[in-house]
Amino acid sequence: MRIKNICCIGAGYVGGPTMSVLALKNPNIRVTVVDINEERIAAWNDSELDNLPIYEPGLKDVVKEARGRNLFFTTEVEKAIDEAEMIFISVNTPTKTYGKGKGMAADLKYIELSARQIAKVAKSDKIVVEKSTLPVRTAQAIKDILDHTGNGVRFQILSNPEFLAEGTAIQDLMDPDRVLIGGEESDDGKEAIDALVDIYATWIPKEKILTTNVWSSELSKLVANAFLAQRVSSINAISELCEVTGADVREVSRAIGMDSRIGPKFLQSSVGFGGSCFQKDILNLVYIAKSYGLKEVADYWEQVILMNDHQKIRFAENIVSKLYNTVSGKKITFLGWAFKKDTNDTRESAAIYVADALLNEQAEITVYDPKVSEERIYADLDYLNTRSPEENRRLLKVALNPYQACKSTHAVAILTEWDEFKSYNWEKIYESAVKPAFVFDGRNILDSQSMREIGFQYQSIGISNLNKI
Ligand code: UDX
Ligand code: ADP
Secondary structure (H helix, E strand, C coil): CCEEEEEEEEECCHHHHHEEEEEHCCCCCEEECCCCHHEEEEECCCHHHHHHHCCCCCCCHHHHHHHCCCCCEEECCHHHHHHHHHECCCCCCCCCCCCCCCCCCCCCCHHHHHHHHHHCCCCCEEEEEECCCCCHHHHHHHHHHHHHHHCCCCCEECCCCCCCCCCCCCCHHHCCCCEEECCCCCCCCCHHHHHHHHHHHCCCCHHHEEEEHHHHHHHHHHHHHHHHHHHHHHHHHHHHHHHHHHCCCCCEEEEHHCCCCCCCCCCCCCCCCCCHHHHHHHHHHHHHHHHCHHHHHHHHHHHHHHHHHHHHHHHHHHHHCCCCCCCCCCCCEHHHCCCCCCCCCCCHHHHHHHHHHHHHHHCCCECCCCCCCCCCCCCHHHCCCCCCHHHHHHEEEECCHHHHHHCCEEEECCCCCHHHHHHHHHHHHHCCCEEEEEEEECCCCHHHHHHHHHHEEECCCCEEECCCC
């Protein structure tokens, strides 16, 4: 079966870049990305490519080439569903904030709404592809809705989780480690799988395209994220041990990473992982394990989150402790608010929680991030509901210039590893700071020796001054 028309529901951090690359590589397929958020769609259609709703290196070029050719962004959801032979569901699946599974289970209401909309509109057979990360057996729920509320048309459900990481989305989509497609083990199921394999095979070698049953595919996505997050929490746990023993976490990472069984990636100690996936997916895994009565399995994975929370709070507490046990009324500068470099995404960013802890201590924070808007920063803080929006705006300011942000500061805290922070004129920052001037490097990106030579009290993660025996 050759697919000629694809629709993707959801124009977010996953749907937008994924469909842009898919359209670029398949000029003969018409790809329509739909979203209920009019502002988001308008931004995707903006003639000024700097106004795209998502910042990702390389994205502009892809959109420039494919948009208007065979890639379209629209709010006309029903029309696009009706015309497509294959529909990707790429809507958000946040952690539930109410009812059973609150704070743990994935909220599937947007998925269910999408499925109901497909069922209502579809007049011809369709392949429905789960792109969003979902709990195991969601495909069954989607199938039930489609089969019981549809117009008698036949649906095939595939699971095709997306493994791209933000900041490197385009690179990851162009040259992925693997593509995973799960489907039913029937003839119709195989035909649907083959149709999707053909689309990816236009640019990805066939041996990198794995096909499995639906449940393995759904679970693999959660497990991949849980393993990655576990590595970060593991090295972060060791960072605390390094600080009290005099070991250097970077040296430990290097030494263990050279063991080919362990490997060097994802061993960068930090202020804690963030992002829309790690915490949500692990909580989801924990919830699933609990719901099957697997207490030890649930506790094991929950510890990855607890360690991450500890790392964020430990970072904030260290700032308070080094600033003579009080930050009340002191200016603290945050360099970075995004959850990692090269993205404007701030979901679950460590910066939010570190800021909240310091604001509780009445610190006065000034934030500079090269890509995150002032509006987003306040929205993140207001969402925590710890204090009133007025109080958040009184205690926290957003600067448009890093040197302005650092002027008369008591301490600079680095929360995101943006490359530009490394090339700042740190002498100039030192001169304008209150002395003794502190730098808390939550990403270990600066050179400790040069920072100390300038005069800073420089603190990094997992490295103490004890190592001078
Ligand atoms: C992750 C997965 O990598 C990706 O496969 C999945 O599709 C979505 O979730 P993402 O959240 O975009 O991607 O970014 P990732 O690069 O995995 O980083 C997640 C967090 O871990 C960031 O806050 C990052 O700073 C942190 N991290 C990562 C570390 O602290 N240390 C590391 O060594 C690696
Ligand atoms: P992700 O990181 O998974 O891509 P985002 O929150 O960035 O998540 O994007 C999900 C998008 O899905 C949002 O832009 C949201 O407006 C959209 N969305 C949610 N439900 C629907 C729906 N029923 N129809 C169309 N779009 C939807």
